[in-house]
Amino acid sequence: MARVDYNVNMTHLDALRAALGSSQVLTGVAAQPYMTDWRDRYHGQALAVVRPGSTNEVAAVVRLCAEAGTPVIPQGGNTGLCGGATPDDSGRAVILSLQRLNRIRGTDTDNDTMEVEAGCILQTVQEAARKVGRLFPLSLAAEGSCTIGGNLATNAGGTQVLRYGNMRELTLGLEIVTAQGEIWHGLRGLRKDNTGYDLRDLYIGSEGTLGVITAATLKLYALPVARCTTLLALDSLESAVAMLERARRGFGASLTGFELMAGDCLQDVVRRFPQQHLPFDGPSAELPWFALLELSDSESEVHARERFETVVGDAIEAGVVADAVIAESLAQTHALWHLRESIPLAEKEAGKSIKHDISVPVSRMAQFVQETNAALQDAFPGIRQVIFGHLGDGNLHYNVARGVDWTEDQLLAREHDVHALVHDRVSSVGGSISAEHGIGQLKRDTLPHYKDPVEMTLMHRIKAALDPQGIMNPGKVLG
CATH class of the missing domain: 3.30.70.2190 (Alpha-Beta Plaits)
Incomplete structure (x- = not known):
C-alpha cells in the first residue's frame, strides 16, 4: 500500500468526520483506550477511532478507507487475547469500533431466531432471549463486555460447546460490509440453504481480515426446565x-x-x-x-x-x-x-503469562498434559502451569506463569521457546494451536509451522480475492 502523507491524512479525517459527525471520530487522548488489548500485551497507534452507528455508516467508512488505502481495524468489546483488534505502531490505521451498533433488531420465537447487531454485548443478547422464553447458549467469562461481532470474528466457543457448538453452529445468517464497502444482506433465518458457497462460515472466524460483520441472525433454543x-x-x-x-x-x-x-x-x-x-x-x-x-x-x-x-x-x-x-x-x-x-481474572492479577488456547483429542489429554508439564519443567525449571478449560470439547487453556524464582520479564523473554515446546507437543498428538481465541498477532507467525501448506496457500488466495488492497485488519492471522 502507498504511504499516505500528512495532507492526505487530514483530508481523509475530514471525510470521515463528514460521514459520521465530528464527535464519532476520535483522535488524541480520546482514542488511546482503543489502542491496547485487554491483556496489556499489545500496544499500537491509529490515525483515528471511528464509531459508526449503522451498517450504512460502516460501509461509508470502509469505502473512504479503501479509496485512501487506509488499513481498517474492526474492534468490538476489545476483550480478545491474541491482539486481533489492536493496531500496529505506524499510526496509519483507522480503528472501526462497532460498539454503537448495539441494537437487537428482532426476535422470531416461531423460528427460534434473533437478529442482532455486532456491537451487542453477549450478556444483553442472553437476557433478551430469556425475556421471550428462549436460550442463547453461548457463555463466556467475558460475557458482560464481549460483543457478538467479536464472538463471530473468533468463532467463540465457551462453556456449552459440548451441547450447542461454537458460534458457527449458533449462527444462521450474517450482514457483512466487504473490503470494498459493499453490503451483503445475508441475514437469512434458514436451517437449510444450499444455494452456493457458504460465505457465512467463511467470514465467521476470519477475525476481521475479510470484511466487517455488522449483524447476525442467531439460533435460539428452548429454556431448560x-x-x-x-x-x-x-x-x-x-x-x-x-x-x-x-x-x-x-x-x-x-x-x-x-x-x-x-x-x-x-x-x-x-x-x-x-x-x-x-x-x-x-x-x-x-x-x-x-x-x-x-x-x-x-x-x-x-x-x-x-x-x-x-x-x-x-x-x-x-x-x-x-x-x-x-x-x-x-x-x-x-x-x-x-x-x-x-x-x-486471578491469572491477570498475578501478572502477564504465556497463554495457549489449544485443542487436543480427549483421548490424548492426560498424556499431553503429563508429558508437556514434565518437558516444561525440564526446560524451564520453576515455572508454573495454569491449566483449565472445556474438557468436554478437548479445549484447554494451557497457560504458563512465572514461578517464585522468575520475574515477569524473564518469563516473557522465553515466550517463543515456551510456545514452540507446547505447540510442538500439541501437533504431535493431532491437536490445534488455536481452539477459540483466534490467531490475531500472537500466533500469526506460528501458524504456517503447523498448518498444511496447501491450506495456507488457499487462505492467502481467499484473502487476496476478498481484500485485494490488504486493508482489512492487516498483520492478523496471515503474515
Whole structure:
C-alpha cells in the first residue's frame, strides 16, 4: 500500500468526520483506550477511532478507507487475547469500533431466531432471549463486555460447546460490509440453504481480515426446565476423562458443560478473591483436579436430580470421583460457576503469562498434559502451569506463569521457546494451536509451522480475492 502523507491524512479525517459527525471520530487522548488489548500485551497507534452507528455508516467508512488505502481495524468489546483488534505502531490505521451498533433488531420465537447487531454485548443478547422464553447458549467469562461481532470474528466457543457448538453452529445468517464497502444482506433465518458457497462460515472466524460483520441472525433454543450443577474433586486427569465418558453415557444430549480446572487454579482464585470459597474441606480441597459438570433437563427438576445423583453417585462408588458438591440453589450454582470464571481474572492479577488456547483429542489429554508439564519443567525449571478449560470439547487453556524464582520479564523473554515446546507437543498428538481465541498477532507467525501448506496457500488466495488492497485488519492471522 502507498504511504499516505500528512495532507492526505487530514483530508481523509475530514471525510470521515463528514460521514459520521465530528464527535464519532476520535483522535488524541480520546482514542488511546482503543489502542491496547485487554491483556496489556499489545500496544499500537491509529490515525483515528471511528464509531459508526449503522451498517450504512460502516460501509461509508470502509469505502473512504479503501479509496485512501487506509488499513481498517474492526474492534468490538476489545476483550480478545491474541491482539486481533489492536493496531500496529505506524499510526496509519483507522480503528472501526462497532460498539454503537448495539441494537437487537428482532426476535422470531416461531423460528427460534434473533437478529442482532455486532456491537451487542453477549450478556444483553442472553437476557433478551430469556425475556421471550428462549436460550442463547453461548457463555463466556467475558460475557458482560464481549460483543457478538467479536464472538463471530473468533468463532467463540465457551462453556456449552459440548451441547450447542461454537458460534458457527449458533449462527444462521450474517450482514457483512466487504473490503470494498459493499453490503451483503445475508441475514437469512434458514436451517437449510444450499444455494452456493457458504460465505457465512467463511467470514465467521476470519477475525476481521475479510470484511466487517455488522449483524447476525442467531439460533435460539428452548429454556431448560431444570439445571443441575456439581463440582467434582478428582485425583487425576485420567479420572476426569473417565468421568466425562460416564456423564456422556448417563446424560446424553442433556450434558451441557464439563469444565476442567487444576487445583492450584482454584486455590489462586480463593486466595486473590477472599469472598469466594472452595466448597470442600480437608483432603478433598487439596486434590490436583476439579471438574464443573452441568446438566440441563427438559422434563422436570425431579427427573434431572434423579439422573444427576445416580450418575455422580455411581462415579463416587466406582472411585472415579473422590468427592462432589451438588448445588442446592441457583445462588450456589452461580457461586460454582463464578469460581471457574474467575480463573482468568486471578491469572491477570498475578501478572502477564504465556497463554495457549489449544485443542487436543480427549483421548490424548492426560498424556499431553503429563508429558508437556514434565518437558516444561525440564526446560524451564520453576515455572508454573495454569491449566483449565472445556474438557468436554478437548479445549484447554494451557497457560504458563512465572514461578517464585522468575520475574515477569524473564518469563516473557522465553515466550517463543515456551510456545514452540507446547505447540510442538500439541501437533504431535493431532491437536490445534488455536481452539477459540483466534490467531490475531500472537500466533500469526506460528501458524504456517503447523498448518498444511496447501491450506495456507488457499487462505492467502481467499484473502487476496476478498481484500485485494490488504486493508482489512492487516498483520492478523496471515503474515
